[in-house]
Amino acid sequence: MSAGAINFQLAKQVPIARVLAHYGVQLHETGGELRGQCPLPEHTSPESRNSFSVNIARNLWCCQSQSCIYARDGELGGTVLDLVARLERCSIREAAVRLIEWFGAGEVMRVPVQATSVSQTNLPLRFQLSGLEHSHSYLEGRGITALTARTLGIGYYGGPGIMQGRVAIPVHNGAHELVAYAGRSVDGEDPKYRFPPGFHKSRELFLLHRARHSGNSAVIVVEGFFDAAKVWQAGHRNVVALMGSSLSDTQAGLLQKHFRQAVLMLDGDAAGQAATAAISRRLSQIMEVETILLRPGVQPDQLAPKEINETLPPRFRPGKGLER
Numbered sequence: 001m002s003a004g005a006i007n008f009q010l011a012k013q014v015p016i017a018r019v020l021a022h023y024g025v026q027l028h029e030t031g032g033e034l035r036g037q038c039p040l041p042e043h044t045s046p047e048s049r050n051s052f053s054v055n056i057a058r059n060l061w062c063c064q065s066q067s068c069i070y071a072r073d074g075e076l077g078g079t080v081l082d083l084v085a086r087l088e089r090c091s092i093r094e095a096a097v098r099l100i101e102w103f104g105a106g107e108v109m110r111v112p113v114q115a116t117s118v119s120q121t122n123l124p125l126r127f128q129l130s131g132l133e134h135s136h137s138y139l140e141g142r143g144i145t146a147l148t149a150r151t152l153g154i155g156y157y158g159g160p161g162i163m164q165g166r167v168a169i170p171v172h173n174g175a176h177e178l179v180a181y182a183g184r185s186v187d188g189e190d191p192k193y194r195f196p197p198g199f200h201k202s203r204e205l206f207l208l209h210r211a212r213h214s215g216n217s218a219v220i221v222v223e224g225f226f227d228a229a230k231v232w233q234a235g236h237r238n239v240v241a242l243m244g245s246s247l248s249d250t251q252a253g254l255l256q257k258h259f260r261q262a263v264l265m266l267d268g269d270a271a272g273q274a275a276t277a278a279i280s281r282r283l284s285q286i287m288e289v290e291t292i293l294l295r296p297g298v299q300p301d302q303l304a305p306k307e308i309n310e311t312l313p314p315r316f317r318p319g320k321g322l323e324r
């Protein structure tokens, strides 16, 4: 990775809350996000006093004021880099430099280890969980059938360890090696997902080991495990999940290596739309990209198989001989 690329990655990791605090922007928390008056110089509408929102978990912002979006050439929102570039009226590159100057020390300490480390791969796990229950009320509640759960190896784990009492989702690398389990809490316990220590989800694409053998040169890219499981269940074997709403360099490389086209189907909320725009811009430099915008508030995991199939382009008819 070049020094420039490292800086961009670094700068993107600066928590957006710290950036907003730096500018003295005060927002209030509502419905899991921060909201308030838009601080951007492009924002001129006196009526829109509550149009700026921030998703802390995803480190993304957006402003839904029409005039503000228009003044920003149609961009709904973006990353901390976009935010600083607009507030400072400087280039993205300069924004990265400034972010690192302001907040760098702690972040810079952390990242070079990753950026220069020889091993960029997750090591295969030395164990496999046994006794997973593929029929479980949590899975049923998310619309995952026992057949899908069994096929994908997903199940409730009652045994000892960090996955205890959680739904365990096996994560494989492209070479079919088991590299992690994601442990989803079933009772609202934090964190929502637990991973084995040392696992980097930015280095994998969930279900890549299956999608790369689907015989399809196009891949459907979703955000989460359950989004992917639902698209799989609707009959599509060419689906992978980012395990988040951002795309790492490694993930971009994996998509380019195995597929000719990416079909982005991220969440339909404002943050998902901002992520779609950012990822689409990035991926379109290396492969064909098609984006599917879901209705606001809709995620693929909430859709029934029929709705998923109606949402996807017509050429994505489920293959023959697949269990439904």
Ligand SMILES: [Zn+2]
Pocket: 038, 039, 040, 042, 043, 051, 052, 063, 064, 065, 068, 069
């Ligand atoms: Zn605005």
